[in-house]
Amino acid sequence: MQFYVGWSHSDALFSDYYSDCPTLVSAVSDNQGTLKRFKNKPNKLIIDCGSVFYVKQQKRPTLKHVFEIQRSLIDECPNTSSIRLVHFDEPMFNKTSLSDQYYAMERTLYNAYEYLKVVSEEKLPVNVSTMGVIQGFDRASVHYSANELKKMGYRFFGIGSLLAKNQKQQIEFIKYAIEAVGAENLHVFGVTGITQMAEMVRMRVASFDSTRPTMAAAYYQVFYSNPFRTYVISASRAKPQSDRLGEPLYCECPVCKENPQDMFIPSPRPYMRLRSIHNYYHLVKTIEKMKVGTEREEVV
Ligand SMILES: [Zn+2]
Structure with a gap:
């Protein structure tokens, strides 16, 4: 897949x-x-x-x-x-x-x-x-x-x-x-x-x-995996459909390894792009885990 x-x-x-x-x-x-x-x-x-x-x-x-x-x-x-x-x-x-x-x-x-x-x-x-x-x-x-x-x-x-x-x-x-x-x-x-x-x-x-990693980033959302979950960054004025998160959680994606605070800045667009790179990492991890068949119950 x-x-x-x-x-x-x-x-x-x-x-x-x-x-x-x-x-x-x-x-x-x-x-x-x-x-x-x-x-x-x-x-x-x-x-x-x-x-x-x-x-x-x-x-x-x-x-x-x-x-x-x-x-x-x-x-x-x-x-x-x-x-x-x-x-x-x-x-x-x-x-x-x-x-x-x-x-x-x-x-x-x-x-x-x-x-x-x-x-x-x-x-x-x-x-x-x-x-x-x-x-x-x-x-x-x-x-x-x-x-x-x-x-x-x-x-x-x-x-x-x-x-x-x-x-x-x-x-x-x-x-x-x-x-x-x-x-x-x-x-x-x-x-x-x-x-x-x-x-x-x-x-x-x-x-x-x-396009979910980008779409979510544009709506001020950040993903985490294991289990898969979505948060809205606290600094955004977006009406939250998910829990808000003010501080980054531990993450080994290329963005968070550099500076995880950056993706918690709502705009302009370069910060949205950093969120999408981070989101991609967690979506891929989630799909990989689905492949080994261990996470289906957790993510649904
Ligand atoms: Zn990250």
């Missing part, structure tokens, strides 16, 4: 702190040219098409334009980085009627087909492969979507559109996708809950991504 940290141009440079740091980045203009800033490039990278970003825009970019951004991000990485490219998907979380959901699924399949055509015309380096996005609104449609992607030639898959679903439904949909393609070939997009993470570890899903 690999955890990919969702990364955007204004976030902390995680892989400069952690050498083994799989990263997910979206092919949107703001991210173009930004991987150059990493001293240590991510060893594993997923480059998606930024569908969630583009769906909010008035006008969609062309497939060629998005692919060019993906291509430039590939060129910024060494050929030792293992890179997976994701085609444009039509997000389903904002579709309510069955016909709109069906249309989104068909549209995503069409995009997947078109994308493979564009990719096959390019000479991509051997360290780059593709990922098909499975969508669906029930078990049958998830299976249908997965099988259509397989017929096109996809060998690795991601499942998206889980954002609007509750915890139980998310786990159900992941199970449907596993039935269709096997857990070892499945990535799960955009996971936030610790319970879902524990369940995915148990189901042996190949990988998932989350």
Whole structure:
């Protein structure tokens, strides 16, 4: 199980702190040219098409334009980085009627087909492969979507559109996708809950991504592990949904080894970034512990 940290141009440079740091980045203009800033490039990278970003825009970019951004991000990485490219998907979380959901699924399949055509015309380096996005609104449609992607030639898959679903439904949909393609070939997009993470570890899903270390840091939260817990830093005026914490606890992350007080300063942004580096450390530790199967009861 690999955890990919969702990364955007204004976030902390995680892989400069952690050498083994799989990263997910979206092919949107703001991210173009930004991987150059990493001293240590991510060893594993997923480059998606930024569908969630583009769906909010008035006008969609062309497939060629998005692919060019993906291509430039590939060129910024060494050929030792293992890179997976994701085609444009039509997000389903904002579709309510069955016909709109069906249309989104068909549209995503069409995009997947078109994308493979564009990719096959390019000479991509051997360290780059593709990922098909499975969508669906029930078990049958998830299976249908997965099988259509397989017929096109996809060998690795991601499942998206889980954002609007509750915890139980998310786990159900992941199970449907596993039935269709096997857990070892499945990535799960955009996971936030610790319970879902524990369940995915148990189901042996190949990988998932989350922006949680950064999101929590932006909301003035700090994580600790063993067991996993979240605090809101006392100096922030944020309405606490968790207990407040005024002083750092013992931690061996790269930030706390230098100066743990720094991440207790609410803003500006550099302090948020330090919190996210610290949060990443504890989320990874928690996932590692889930893997050895000892912490499931404690963290849920
Ligand atoms: Zn720390």
